[in-house]
Amino acid sequence: MLLNEARLQQVMANHGLDALVATSPENVTYASGYWALSQWIRRGPQSYVYWPAAGKGEPQVVASATLLDLLADQDVNVPNTETFGSFYVETQEGVGLDNLDQTQARLYAQERHSSAQNALAAILKRDGENVRRVGIDEYGLPGSLDAFQLPDVDGIEFVPAFEAFREIRAIKTASEIGRLRRVAEITEDSIKAALNMAKPGVTEIEMAEAFNIETIRGGATPVLYCIGFGTRTAMPNVQPSGAVLSEGDLIRFDAGGRFKHYRADIARNAVLGEPSKKTRDFHRALQLGVERGIEAIRPGVKASDLFDMVVETVRNEGIPHYKRTHVGHGIGIDGYDLPILSGSSQDVLEEGMVLCVETPYYELGFGGLQVEDMIVVRSDGAETLMKTSGKLISI
Amino acid sequence: MLLNEARLQQVMANHGLDALVATSPENVTYASGYWALSQWIRRGPQSYVYWPAAGKGEPQVVASATLLDLLADQDVNVPNTETFGSFYVETQEGVGLDNLDQTQARLYAQERHSSAQNALAAILKRDGENVRRVGIDEYGLPGSLDAFQLPDVDGIEFVPAFEAFREIRAIKTASEIGRLRRVAEITEDSIKAALNMAKPGVTEIEMAEAFNIETIRGGATPVLYCIGFGTRTAMPNVQPSGAVLSEGDLIRFDAGGRFKHYRADIARNAVLGEPSKKTRDFHRALQLGVERGIEAIRPGVKASDLFDMVVETVRNEGIPHYKRTHVGHGIGIDGYDLPILSGSSQDVLEEGMVLCVETPYYELGFGGLQVEDMIVVRSDGAETLMKTSGKLISI
Numbered sequence: 120m121l122l123n124e125a126r127l128q129q130v131m132a133n134h135g136l137d138a139l140v141a142t143s144p145e146n147v148t149y150a151s152g153y154w155a156l157s158q159w160i161r162r163g164p165q166s167y168v169y170w171p172a173a174g175k176g177e178p179q180v181v182a183s184a185t186l187l188d189l190l191a192d193q194d195v196n197v198p199n200t201e202t203f204g205s206f207y208v209e210t211q212e213g214v215g216l217d218n219l220d221q222t223q224a225r226l227y228a229q230e231r232h233s234s235a236q237n238a239l240a241a242i243l244k245r246d247g248e249n250v251r252r253v254g255i256d257e258y259g260l261p262g263s264l265d266a267f268q269l270p271d272v273d274g275i276e277f278v279p280a281f282e283a284f285r286e287i288r289a290i291k292t293a294s295e296i297g298r299l300r301r302v303a304e305i306t307e308d309s310i311k312a313a314l315n316m317a318k319p320g321v322t323e324i325e326m327a328e329a330f331n332i333e334t335i336r337g338g339a340t341p342v343l344y345c346i347g348f349g350t351r352t353a354m355p356n357v358q359p360s361g362a363v364l365s366e367g368d369l370i371r372f373d374a375g376g377r378f379k380h381y382r383a384d385i386a387r388n389a390v391l392g393e394p395s396k397k398t399r400d401f402h403r404a405l406q407l408g409v410e411r412g413i414e415a416i417r418p419g420v421k422a423s424d425l426f427d428m429v430v431e432t433v434r435n436e437g438i439p440h441y442k443r444t445h446v447g448h449g450i451g452i453d454g455y456d457l458p459i460l461s462g463s464s465q466d467v468l469e470e471g472m473v474l475c476v477e478t479p480y481y482e483l484g485f486g487g488l489q490v491e492d493m494i495v496v497r498s499d500g501a502e503t504l505m506k507t508s509g510k511l512i513s514i
Numbered sequence: 515m516l517l518n519e520a521r522l523q524q525v526m527a528n529h530g531l532d533a534l535v536a537t538s539p540e541n542v543t544y545a546s547g548y549w550a551l552s553q554w555i556r557r558g559p560q561s562y563v564y565w566p567a568a569g570k571g572e573p574q575v576v577a578s579a580t581l582l583d584l585l586a587d588q589d590v591n592v593p594n595t596e597t598f599g600s601f602y603v604e605t606q607e608g609v610g611l612d613n614l615d616q617t618q619a620r621l622y623a624q625e626r627h628s629s630a631q632n633a634l635a636a637i638l639k640r641d642g643e644n645v646r647r648v649g650i651d652e653y654g655l656p657g658s659l660d661a662f663q664l665p666d667v668d669g670i671e672f673v674p675a676f677e678a679f680r681e682i683r684a685i686k687t688a689s690e691i692g693r694l695r696r697v698a699e700i701t702e703d704s705i706k707a708a709l710n711m712a713k714p715g716v717t718e719i720e721m722a723e724a725f726n727i728e729t730i731r732g733g734a735t736p737v738l739y740c741i742g743f744g745t746r747t748a749m750p751n752v753q754p755s756g757a758v759l760s761e762g763d764l765i766r767f768d769a770g771g772r773f774k775h776y777r778a779d780i781a782r783n784a785v786l787g788e789p790s791k792k793t794r795d796f797h798r799a800l801q802l803g804v805e806r807g808i809e810a811i812r813p814g815v816k817a818s819d820l821f822d823m824v825v826e827t828v829r830n831e832g833i834p835h836y837k838r839t840h841v842g843h844g845i846g847i848d849g850y851d852l853p854i855l856s857g858s859s860q861d862v863l864e865e866g867m868v869l870c871v872e873t874p875y876y877e878l879g880f881g882g883l884q885v886e887d888m889i890v891v892r893s894d895g896a897e898t899l900m901k902t903s904g905k906l907i908s909i
Contacts, residue, residue, distance in 0.1 A: 143557050144557075145557065154753075156738075156740075156751045156753075157751075160737055160738065160849060161848060161849055161850060162538050162539075162540065162653040162654075162676075162848075163653070163676075185750065185751075186750075186751060188748075188749035188750055188751055188752065189749075189751050189753065191749075192749060192752075192753065192755070193753075205839045206750075206839065207837040207838060207839070207876075208748065208750070208876040208877070208878060209835065209875070209876065209877040209878070210877065210878045210879065211877065211879065211880070214878075214879040214880070215879065216878055216879045217745065217879075219746070220745065220748065220878040220879055223748075223749070223878060224878055258557040258558070258656075259557075261653075281557075281558075324733075328730055328731065331730045331735070332727050332730055332731075335723055335726045335727050335730065335736070336723065336727075338719075340726070340736055341730070341735055341736070342555055343551075343555065345551075350612065350615065351614070353583075353603065353615065353618075354583035354584075354586075354587060354618070355580065355581075355583055355601075355603070356551045356552075356580075356581060356583055356584050357583065357587075358551075358584065358587065358588075360587070440604065442602040443602060444600045444601065444602070453556060453557075454555060454556055455556060480604070481602075481603040481604065482603070482604040482605065482606065483603060483604070483605045483609075483611055483615040483618055483619055484605065484606065484609040484610065484611045484612075484615055485606070485609070
């Protein structure tokens with residue numbers, strides 16, 4: 120399963136919580152395997168996962184009646200469900216149902232609460248006699264934690280827990296690492312497919328289309344595709360436009376799709392023709408920053424020390440004025456998980472973290488260069504998820 | 515521009531608001547044209563748009579320093595910006611900058627606030643002497659409206675305004691309708707491309723891949739692609755699996771991409787081979803429900819009357835046990851805009867609304883059938899955005 124249950128229990132204990140409630144799409148899917156479509160593509164639809172501390176009850180999913188089919192059809196690691204809302208799915212007497220339809224029928228037949236909040240209240244009333252202090256992921260609630268009143272549930276203190284979920288998600292399970300490895304591979308394949316189109320006259324939009332089609336073919340969906348040419352590469356978030364590729368132009372990718380809900384974030388650079396000396400020299404410094412950073416990664420290393428080392432490397436190797444707020448971050452079901460590799464970070468690297476290590480450089484009138492690799496922190500150092508090096512590609 | 519400014523002012527007046535603040539991605543983009551990447555793909559990043567009532571000041575964007583490039587490169591209808599946060603982009607003395615880079619340089623040179631909240635506080639202190647009651651879209655805030663404290667801004671009352679934004683967005687501008695027309699067309703093209711693959715042995719995943727690739731080719735991004743075969747079509751949100759298409763199987767699409775941020779939501783049905791009598795009869799009833807509903811659409815029609823009429827039509831034409839909670843909804847930058855075509859809806863149709871009219875029917879052990887069309891409410895009736903009819907397609 121995706122959830123690191125041991126760490127969930129540890130974080131609850133550390134924060135003095137009797138239960139945790141996931142409410143935002145990333146945390147609901149992470150805590151249960153349940154991907155509740157409408158919650159992912161809109162603001163407003165509610166789905167929760169309730170996880171009590173060890174010995175204080177059983178985890179539960181709170182699911183809308185409109186989304187019970189997905190609960191039946193997905194690999195969900197929380198077997199108990201409370202449902203809410205109105206929805207009509209028919210069954211005809213005497214018609215045989217396969218396993219999937221039987222599971223759906225059972226879910227549709229459950230007594231329904233009038234709202235997600237009422238369903239959660241019912242769980243707390245029934246199972247929560249030892250549950251007094253509840254951490255609730257405040258980012259998925261409808262508007263306001265203080266406006267989140269549960270009926271007939273007295274004496275429960277709700278505290279914000281979005282950050283507690285980030286803490287839990289920082290150490291990946293094997294299943295998560297498998298997905299991250301695959302989405303990294305799909306993203307590298309997509310960069311390759313996009314660069315296969317590189318020739319004078321091609322537009323950023325055309326190259327992004329090739330990138331995204333390869334992402335779809337790999338089984339992922341497009342999320343991040345900052346793809347630009349020439350001086351437009353100086354835009355950190357460059358969005359594909361009608362700008363046309365010319366001889367000598369830089370091409371920068373900062374991109375990654377989503378595979379089985381897990382994100383990639385990888386950066387590579389190419390030049391159509393011969394790179395200038397400045398491009399070569401700056402790129403070399405940035406690549407060395409990432410490479411030496413990755414070599415230094417071990418459990419126990421302070422994120423802030425890694426940050427200092429990477430920035431120093433880039434400065435010493437060719438960009439003396441190099442400045443950054445961070446040189447990387449965790450990645451998982453969210454594109455920016457913990458830890459953050461910044462100068463002010465209090466995070467310490469741990470085995471099982473998956474990190475993006477990156478050294479972007481943006482200069483108006485020149486362009487942007489960026490090397491970004493994905494790695495797993497193992498007991499003896501970093502294991503790369505990359506099949507390609509971050510070297511400057513000359514086409 | 516996307517924003518219906520007259521309606522924004524009208525809704526503010528109706529609710530007694532001196533200003534509105536957009537905070538969630540849909541409302542930020544709608545109110546300004548500004549698409550702030552990280553806000554759309556993660557929970558947490560903050561971007562706001564401040565809109566005062568007429569005569570009470572100028573609208574402002576609150577933008578993170580990490581996303582100013584997008585502000586410079588996009589068609590944004592709010593010219594004033596407050597920025598916050600740390601970010602480094604270099605410029606070299608004496609290097610000529612094009613217009614885009616000059617705009618970026620100007621934005622990067624602005625004095626920055628330490629947070630989005632502080633930037634908003636600065637706007638209210640400077641421009642808000644007549645601003646006392648502020649509607650704030652509570653869905654994009656970091657956790658809690660009550661926890662949203664602005665420093666040094668006294669005497670301002672914040673009230674939740676997510677619903678006020680939905681009210682504003684219900685009546686589309688010409689620019690929005692143009693995007694909705696295009697995304698509807700892309701979605702119909704994608705259904706056609708997917709059905710071109712229909713033959714025994716193809717999987718749902720393969721058909722969804724063809725659907726999504728055509729969506730990308732059309733210039734949109736995949737969002738909704740419920741595509742299923744056989745009895746799996748009874749799942750309202752069926753997600754493409756390895757299930758294989760066989761002779762006689764139903765195929766159901768409930769799908770739509772996002773084009774320039776605007777959503778489609780269209781449903782069509784096909785059968786590989788000859789449909790059964792039940793499939794033909796039920797589908798005919800559902801299609802008549804949608805068609806007669808669309809014929810009845812006029813400004814001034816109550817959504818609840820339309821609901822009753824559509825449900826009655828389906829019952830009278832062949833599914834006597836037909837039950838639904840709604841038969842459609844608005845669509846725009848969100849997939850479910852106002853109005854909601856339900857029995858309990860208080861909404862009344864108005865010129866300029868864009869609606870999905872739909873009659874889904876789900877029966878376990880049989881399958882799901884669903885006709886869903888997109889239309890614009892014009893002064894003299896509904897203008898369809900569809901190029902295809904909702905007829906049952908036999909392949």
